Amino acid sequence: MEKWYLMTVVVLIGLTVRWTVSLNSYSGAGKPPMFGDYEAQRHWQEITFNLPVKQWYFNSSDNNLQYWGLDYPPLTAYHSLLCAYVAKFINPDWIALHTSRGYESQAHKLFMRTTVLIADLLIYIPAVVLYCCCLKEISTKKKIANALCILLYPGLILIDYGHFQYNSVCVAS
Secondary structure, three states: OOHHHHHHHHHHHHHHHHHHHHHHEEEOOOOOOOOHHEEEEHHHHHHHOOHHHHHHOOOOOOOOOOOOOOOOHHHHHHHHHHHHHHHHHOOHHHHHOOOOOOOOOHHHHHHHHHHHHHHHHHHHHHHHHHHHHHHOOOOOOHHHHHHHHHHOHHHOOOOHEEEEEEEEHHOOO
């Protein structure tokens, strides 16, 4: 029973650190013409929502690959599409083809940060907890310590929460 209490504390610490990082600025904020990683992820949602699948990876008048062309594997593209459906429901301007380029707002920034957090809550964090709990021949204390180290790994936290990426989900899958 104590193991689950400690694992819950570890997860809460991991979530707190993640959200704290997300409160800061990001590279490319307000800097045209590319606007940084935030714009890349937003643009991928725009492309996956508005174009047929067969056009996602090819240059066209609607998909200029020089402007944050989709260069991640298809599973990531479908994740962008899923996020885009939610974005369209909240505010269609966030993913409007062509006119949403460089779109930056506090509401959309919160949305993008939240999508990273939800992806971690649904996929990455459960995978880490399950992995650590299933480790054989090590003590409960070491399992908890492993989970803490994995969940506080600064590389993934800074990339995912500082640059609007979803690399933790890729690691877990």
